[in-house]
Amino acid sequence: xxxxxxEEFQLHFSSLHFAQLACRSVEPPRADxxxxxxxxxxxxxxxxxxxxxxxxxxxxxxDFSTHLAYLDLHSPxxxxxxxxxxxxxxxxxxxxxxxxxxxxLELPVLGPGRFHGLEAGLRCHVGIGxxxxxxxxxxxxxxxxxxxxxxxxxxxxxxPQDWRWDDENFERLCEVExxxxxxxxxxxxxxxxxxxxxxxxxxxxxxxxxxxxxxxSEAAELVKLSEPLLEEAVVLDQRDLVLASYRASRxxxxxxxxxxxxxxxxxxxxxxxxxxxxxxxxxxxxxxxSKEAGHYAPHFDWGIETQLAEDFGSFRDGQxxxxxxxxxxxxxxxxxxxxxxGGATTFVRENLTFRPEAGTALFWFNLKPPGDGDELVKxxxxxxxxxxxxxxxxxxxxxxxxxxxQESYGLPRIARHWRQALExxxxxxxxxxxxxRPARE
Numbered sequence: 001x002x003x004x005x006x007e008e009f010q011l012h013f014s015s016l017h018f019a020q021l022a023c024r025s026v027e028p029p030r031a032d033x034x035x036x037x038x039x040x041x042x043x044x045x046x047x048x049x050x051x052x053x054x055x056x057x058x059x060x061x062x063d064f065s066t067h068l069a070y071l072d073l074h075s076p077x078x079x080x081x082x083x084x085x086x087x088x089x090x091x092x093x094x095x096x097x098x099x100x101x102x103x104x105l106e107l108p109v110l111g112p113g114r115f116h117g118l119e120a121g122l123r124c125h126v127g128i129g130x131x132x133x134x135x136x137x138x139x140x141x142x143x144x145x146x147x148x149x150x151x152x153x154x155x156x157x158x159x160p161q162d163w164r165w166d167d168e169n170f171e172r173l174c175e176v177e178x179x180x181x182x183x184x185x186x187x188x189x190x191x192x193x194x195x196x197x198x199x200x201x202x203x204x205x206x207x208x209x210x211x212x213x214x215x216x217s218e219a220a221e222l223v224k225l226s227e228p229l230l231e232e233a234v235v236l237d238q239r240d241l242v243l244a245s246y247r248a249s250r251x252x253x254x255x256x257x258x259x260x261x262x263x264x265x266x267x268x269x270x271x272x273x274x275x276x277x278x279x280x281x282x283x284x285x286x287x288x289x290s291k292e293a294g295h296y297a298p299h300f301d302w303g304i305e306t307q308l309a310e311d312f313g314s315f316r317d318g319q320x321x322x323x324x325x326x327x328x329x330x331x332x333x334x335x336x337x338x339x340x341x342g343g344a345t346t347f348v349r350e351n352l353t354f355r356p357e358a359g360t361a362l363f364w365f366n367l368k369p370p371g372d373g374d375e376l377v378k379x380x381x382x383x384x385x386x387x388x389x390x391x392x393x394x395x396x397x398x399x400x401x402x403x404x405x406q407e408s409y410g411l412p413r414i415a416r417h418w419r420q421a422l423e424x425x426x427x428x429x430x431x432x433x434x435x436x437r438p439a440r441e
C-alpha cells in the first residue's frame with residue numbers, strides 16, 4: 001500500500017506513520033416504534049462521527065500524517081453490512097466501499113468523521129498513514145525562518161502557510177495578473193542605466209525585476225543561436241541527470257565563447273549583481289511550447305526541500321586547476337520572447353507572478369547566510385497555453401562570492417543596496433556587529 005501511494009503522489013521521502021485494521025459493527029434495526037427508531041438513528045449518527053474521528057487520526061496526528069490510504073476488505077451485502085460510505089467533502093462527495101479497492105488521499109482533504117452511514121453489520125478496512133518528510137521539513141524551516149528574523153531585529157512578515165499547498169497556489173498564481181513592484185530605483189554605473197523593480201525584500205527574499213536588460217534584437221539573436229542546440233530537458237536527481245514528468249521543455253547550453261553577445265551579457269550580469277561569475281555555470285536556454293503545454297513544476301534552484309545540492313560541476317581557476325563551483329548562490333533569468341498565453345514564472349511561497357516580456361530579467365538569491373537553501377524561493381514555470389517561450393538562465397555559484405555571505409551574516413537573507421553606484425556593490429548588513437562569522441565551507 002505504501003509503495004502504491006508513493007508512486008501515485010510521487011513521494012520520495014515518505015515513511016509509514018501508522019498501519020491499522022479498523023472494524024465497526026452495528027446491530028440490525030429492530031421493529032420499534034417510529035420515535036425509538038428516530039432516537040436510535042440520531043445516536044448512531046453521533047456515534048459514527050465519534051468513531052470516525054477515533055478510528056482514523058486525532059487532530060494532533062493529522063498535523064503529521066500527510067497522506068492516507070484505505071483498503072476495503074469486503075463489499076456491502078446481505079451477509080456482510082449495509083452502508084459504510086467514505087465521505088470526502090462537499091465538492092468530491094462520497095465513495096461506496098468495494099472489496100479490494102484502495103483509496104489514497106492527500107491531507108487535508110477530509111473532516112474528522114470519514115466513514116459514515118454504516119446501517120448494519122460488520123465493516124473492516126486496512127488503513128495506513130504516511131509522512132512526506134519534504135512537507136514536514138518545510139514547516140520546520142518556516143518556524144526557523146521566523147526565529148531568525150526576530151533575532152536579526154525584523155518583525156516576521158511570513159504568511160501562515162501550509163507547505164502541502166504549493167501546487168495549488170502555483171495553479172492559482174498562473175491565472176492572476178503580474179505582480180506590481182513595491183519600489184522602483186534607477187541604477188547607473190559600469191556602462192548600465194537600468195530601472196530596478198523590487199517586488200520582495202527583507203526579511204523575505206529580495207526578488208528583482210529589470211525591464212529592458214536586453215534589447216529586442218539581442219533576445220532574437222540568442223533564440224536563433226540556441227534553436228539548433230535544443231535537447232530534451234533533464235533534471236538533477238541523486239547526482240544523475242534524468243528526464244522528469246514535472247518538466248516539459250527543451251534546453252541548450254551556451255558558453256561566453258560562443259558569441260561576443262554572450263560575453264557582453266555576462267559582463268552586464270556581473271556589473272549589475274556585484275557578483276563574480278568566475279565559477280558560474282554556462283548559460284542555459286530553455287524552450288517551452290504550447291503543443292506540449294511546456295511547464296516546470298515548483299522547484300528550488302538550490303536543491304530539494306531537505307537537501308542543499310553542492311555538486312554543479314567544476315570550473316578552471318586562473319592557474320588552470322579544476323575546482324568545484326559550489327552551491328547555486330543566485331539566479332539571473334532573462335526572458336527571450338513574449339508569450340501570447342500562459343508561461344508565467346511564479347514564486348509560490350511569496351505570491352509573486354511574472355509575465356514573460358522579451359528582454360526583461362529576474363534576479364534573486366537562492367541561499368541564506370551562512371549558506372543554507374532559502375525555503376521561500378520555490379518557483380515554477382506555468383504551462384504555455386499559446387505560442388512558445390524562450391528563457392535564458394545564468395546560475396551564479398558560491399565559489400568566488402563567499403564575501404557576500406560573510407557580509408550578510410546575521411540577517412535573515414542576502415540583500416543588496418540598490419541605491420549605491422553599481423561600481424561599488426554594497427550589501428545590507430546588521431547595524432552593529434562585533435565580528436563577522438565566515439561563510440560555511
